[in-house]
Amino acid sequence: MVEPLISVRNVKKYFDVGGGKTLKAVDGISFDIYPGETFGLVGESGCGKSTAGRTIIRLYEPSGGEVIFNGKNIYELSHHDMQAIRRDFQMIFQDPYASLDPRMTVEDIIAEPLDLHKAYKNADERHDRVIELLKLVGLNEEHASRFPHEFSGGQRQRIGIARALALRPKFIVCDEPISALDVSIQAQVVNLLKELQEEMGLTYLFIAHDLSMVRYISDRVGVMYLGHMMELAKSEELYENPIHPYTQALLSAIPIPNPEVQRSRHRIILEGDVPSPIDPEDNCRFVERCPYATKICKEKEPDFVEVLEGHYVACHRAKEILDKKLTSTK
């Protein structure tokens, strides 16, 4: 049995929004990420997926829970010990325009993590490492002395990736790394991330709202809604056999780029909008929009249970839905 690289246990992140109110952005999520895999985290805006990504690597101080990495709970480490462990964690951001300092050259941007961790002996070594990284992400030596504004969105994202790889990390949180890019450029960046993963044995937490892209890149996928994990399964399993009513609606809403298929599909149209995450009640978070909701859903929060091997669902009626699916396919 492979040991997980990272174990996330009941992680919570609350924000005080004043007036005695609390915004529960992430409210107790648990999952494991195994070495070399890509774990996809999907959900609509405001569901807490980005906050989850940042809290897991302790860019935000957590409000509760634990994250086990190398046998240690990183939430208990001192500032100094955390600094050392940060070499293993990196992040790639959504906006390639905002995440690179416009006044720094590409060389200095990429070398910044090396500078902070004093990861070289002399200036030559620093320069060589930067060139090596640039080549790794498909840029070249001439680019080192230029500034971010001289690059296109896709190239900037490559610079961001080179910076993330500088310290040879084990784990990278990719927070919507492609959503600001054009379709043809998205494919370039995704293919690059996949190649790098194979070469360097990287582990990714891939956060996105583009469900078809997440299916393509991820080994396992978790679906979040209002700070809770609703469903988690292997990516093929989740997309072929979604059990949670929210996942079903979410998947049916993705328009498929094939007019014949798309126009004959049955779409589940959800009523209303995502409710506010400020002081939510202790019930199923999806209850107001759920076509399956019953009395118990309003009263009690469902547990996150394994209904099939490796397939977890937080829904009171998961068993029923699953049984119905099984009988209808027979």
Next chain:
Amino acid sequence: MEKLLEVKDLAVSFKTYFGEVEAVRGISFHVNKGETVALVGESGCGKSVTASSIMQLLPMPPAFYKRGQILFEGEDIVKKSEKEMQKIRGNKISMIFQDPMTSLNPTMRIGKQIVEGLIKHQKLSKKEAEEKAIEMLNLVSVPQPEKRIKQYPHEFSGGMRQRVMIALAMVSNPKLLIADEPTTALDVTVQAQILDLMKSIQEKLGTSIILITHDLGVVADMCDRVIVMYGGQLMEEGTVYEIFKEPRHPYTRKLLGSVPRLDMSRSETLHSIPGTPPDLYKPPKGCPFYDRCDEAMVICKEHMPEKEYHTNTHYSCCWLNHPMAAGVAEGSGE
């Protein structure tokens, strides 16, 4: 089919400090009554400039119409004065934008923003206009419209704001609606709601829609015909089935290949298009896709190909589809 809008050889440029940017370089297409036409392409391909020039919404200068005509109901929009345009804009042609927060006035109540156009264009009294505004909000499924018209844009969620934008655009019963990335800022479940809404309103009112988007899934869902744009020019046009089933231009094929499909195996590589779109300061003489095309020939660099019709409704601009090039394509042993 009756043509509502006909764009003939339209070219729009911007004068800048560094020279002229040729954003749209001679495009021709038409929109029939009651149909939905998609304008597809990557950022910077000129699709939004095309849309804005139909509405005469571009700041002039720096923008200017270089040549061509935009015939709307037989009249040329390019020649219209600002005063004449004000009678068309928001009345016969309406537009909805990607970001409803920046296109609604944050300091004005929703009701007032909808009523404004009605009083101006249809000369309704304040009371009649308000009734009509409530009726429109009902049509776009905004709950409790009587209460909602007294609220400000920030009191609405993203999806609700986009509904208000649609109500605002449709209130004067326009003949043509230009929707510039109307669902790009929305979540998929809300996007599904808005697309359904646009379809049902089109059925009820018979509006023609130009839908500008880069989401090929949305195109497959909504549109009758598709126009593919690249580097300020049209690459291919056809019915939605022709474009998705038998794309004839290498760029269209690549674009379709670079989106992951839900039935795609994870071991398949996504087809990316190497390089980036051309710089329109110095637009290429030949085909704008030449640099990124792996089927490019010598002639592609020097001469822009003419339209080659495959069916009555389907054409592409590519030398590979030229009758004389058939031998070359086969000979290259694909």
